[in-house]
Amino acid sequence: xKRMALKKIVERQTGVALxxxxxxxxxxxxxxxxxxxxxxxxxxxxxAQEFGVNRHTVRSALAALxxxxxxxxxxGRGTMIERKDRVSYPISRRTRFSQGLGRQxxxxxxxxxxxxxxxxxxxxxxxxAVSPGSLLIELRTVSSGDGRPLSxxxxxxxxxxxxxxxxxxxxxxxxxxxxxxxxxxxxxxxxTELVARHAEAQELSLLQxxxxxxxxxxxSVNADLDGKPVEYSRTRFAADRMKLRIET
Amino acid sequence: xKRMALKKIVERQTGVALxxxxxxxxxxxxxxxxxxxxxxxxxxxxxAQEFGVNRHTVRSALAALxxxxxxxxxxGRGTMIERKDRVSYPISRRTRFSQGLGRQxxxxxxxxxxxxxxxxxxxxxxxxAVSPGSLLIELRTVSSGDGRPLSxxxxxxxxxxxxxxxxxxxxxxxxxxxxxxxxxxxxxxxxTELVARHAEAQELSLLQxxxxxxxxxxxSVNADLDGKPVEYSRTRFAADRMKLRIET
DNA sequence: TACAGTTGTCTAGATCAATAGACATTTAGG
DNA sequence: CCTAAATGTCTATTGATCTAGACAACTGTA
Numbered sequence: 001x002k003r004m005a006l007k008k009i010v011e012r013q014t015g016v017a018l019x020x021x022x023x024x025x026x027x028x029x030x031x032x033x034x035x036x037x038x039x040x041x042x043x044x045x046x047x048a049q050e051f052g053v054n055r056h057t058v059r060s061a062l063a064a065l066x067x068x069x070x071x072x073x074x075x076g077r078g079t080m081i082e083r084k085d086r087v088s089y090p091i092s093r094r095t096r097f098s099q100g101l102g103r104q105x106x107x108x109x110x111x112x113x114x115x116x117x118x119x120x121x122x123x124x125x126x127x128x129a130v131s132p133g134s135l136l137i138e139l140r141t142v143s144s145g146d147g148r149p150l151s152x153x154x155x156x157x158x159x160x161x162x163x164x165x166x167x168x169x170x171x172x173x174x175x176x177x178x179x180x181x182x183x184x185x186x187x188x189x190x191x192t193e194l195v196a197r198h199a200e201a202q203e204l205s206l207l208q209x210x211x212x213x214x215x216x217x218x219x220s221v222n223a224d225l226d227g228k229p230v231e232y233s234r235t236r237f238a239a240d241r242m243k244l245r246i247e248t
Numbered sequence: 249x250k251r252m253a254l255k256k257i258v259e260r261q262t263g264v265a266l267x268x269x270x271x272x273x274x275x276x277x278x279x280x281x282x283x284x285x286x287x288x289x290x291x292x293x294x295x296a297q298e299f300g301v302n303r304h305t306v307r308s309a310l311a312a313l314x315x316x317x318x319x320x321x322x323x324g325r326g327t328m329i330e331r332k333d334r335v336s337y338p339i340s341r342r343t344r345f346s347q348g349l350g351r352q353x354x355x356x357x358x359x360x361x362x363x364x365x366x367x368x369x370x371x372x373x374x375x376x377a378v379s380p381g382s383l384l385i386e387l388r389t390v391s392s393g394d395g396r397p398l399s400x401x402x403x404x405x406x407x408x409x410x411x412x413x414x415x416x417x418x419x420x421x422x423x424x425x426x427x428x429x430x431x432x433x434x435x436x437x438x439x440t441e442l443v444a445r446h447a448e449a450q451e452l453s454l455l456q457x458x459x460x461x462x463x464x465x466x467x468s469v470n471a472d473l474d475g476k477p478v479e480y481s482r483t484r485f486a487a488d489r490m491k492l493r494i495e496t
Numbered sequence: 497t498a499c500a501g502t503t504g505t506c507t508a509g510a511t512c513a514a515t516a517g518a519c520a521t522t523t524a525g526g
Numbered sequence: 527c528c529t530a531a532a533t534g535t536c537t538a539t540t541g542a543t544c545t546a547g548a549c550a551a552c553t554g555t556a
Contacts, residue, residue: 014458014460015264015265015271015312015460016264016265016460017263017265020264023263025448064263086443192493192494193491193494194442194494195334196464197487198269198272210262212262239444240445243441244443245440245441246441246442246494
């Protein structure tokens with residue numbers, strides 16, 4: 001289906017600047033492959049006409065995208081697309097971070113931001129089915145693909161069963177391996193809840209997002225094969241770098 | 249865990265107006281139940297201090313939320329919360345729209361916006377495993393719960409197998425029943441891909457969203473029990489009214 | 497070299513967003 | 527009946543956003 005050259009409307013007086021709306025639309029078009037034929041963004045004058053705004057407004061949008069490293073403008077030639085990918089991340093009964101990304105990224109980085117021992121509280125305690133007040137290990141991490149941050153997580157593990165979680169994770173760089181080091185060889189995803197919202201300040205900095213960006217937040221529980229919960233985690237994905245593939 | 253009274257930072261010069269950022273944050277707090285104790289939003293002066301902005305800016309944010317019908321301000325008393333729900337929508341092998349919402353909403357509405365017969369094209373044809381150019385039935389719908397729009401869909405069905413899809417759907421108000429009318433009693437979800445992004449103009453109007461709002465877009469394929477695809481659909485959910493529960 | 501097409505830069509003005517302060521109006525409670 | 531606390535309204539000012547137009551600088555091609 002040839003994509004319709006549909007009118008590219010932007011809304012005024014909405015609290016979202018036109019240049020940001022336009023930047024979002026162009027980013028989407030790039031990731032949809034709309035400009036693959038030329039590898040370039042249409043000329044500023046053309047975009048200005050399509051969106052019904054002044055050329056300067058389009059320039060602000062392109063400047064923001066150039067700032068993200070998504071495009072690069074060359075005087076006299078045009079604005080070239082530098083990057084267009086959106087990584088696909090599978091969510092299934094056997095969700096494993098590094099396996100899922102597979103060949104989409106050459107190099108996967110995981111960084112342990114910090115860890116702590118905290119008492120179980122309402123929501124998290126209930127999800128892990130531990131008695132209130134019992135100790136949990138909390139891990140905070142950021143994961144990236146080819147140097148670009150993709151997600152940030154806060155995860156909780158029962159401290160009595162996985163006492164060395166932080167150390168093993170720091171050493172092995174993988175939750176799956178850290179579980180294995182505690183004698184747990186297999187686990188499955190029990191539940192996942194998804195919400196999309198604007199990123200908060202801390203998420204902007206952790207994920208290196210431009211302000212106003214969107215995150216998808218997944219709250220998930222993993223359990224061992226007996227159905228006993230072993231992990232509760234809250235992962236926030238950079239929405240414009242990822243799509244989630246749900247395998248049922 | 250008692251929620252930390254963490255500093256509520258808003259970012260300036262980002263192309264997203266402060267009042268809109270604050271409106272988004274308050275909306276999130278309402279849906280998180282942060283204000284359940286009183287049923288009211290904190291006083292404007294308090295919010296202004298928390299966010300580090302002028303009271304007038306907070307007032308703009310609250311005016312936007314009042315416009316959505318989320319809160320109602322009463323002079324001399326305060327700003328009361330009118331609505332706080334975020335509907336949970338399950339995605340599983342047997343995703344059925346109306347069943348999933350269950351008791352969360354009293355009244356489910358589905359409206360057929362229009363239908364058409366279109367030739368199968370690249371992506372959609374491949375997903376449905378039909379030969380290129382063969383005919384598909386396209387349905388465009390909006391679904392709502394208790395009068396609030398929750399999602400809008402575009403769906404495709406092979407015309408040779410489900411020739412009366414549009415008529416049956418219009419009559420029965422349900423895809424499951426329309427399938428049954430064609431002799432298909434059961435079907436399962438094969439794949440789902442999820443993306444979150446800012447809503448486009450058309451989506452804003454269909455879902456009655458305030459500009460700058462977020463939609464979650466799910467592209468899904470359903471198949472009969474022999475694995476033959478019967479439906480390709482693209483559903484956009486109003487992100488601030490829904491959360492998706494993924495059942496694996 | 498000439499030229500068309502493109503991005504880069506500058507100036508000026510109009511509109512929107514945010515701050516600041518003052519005061520009015522309404523409500524609930526002592 | 528007061529008063530404290532809350533929202534409602536008004537004016538003025540500053541900075542960010544958007545429009546408008548003109549022209550400079552660079553690229554590729556004829």
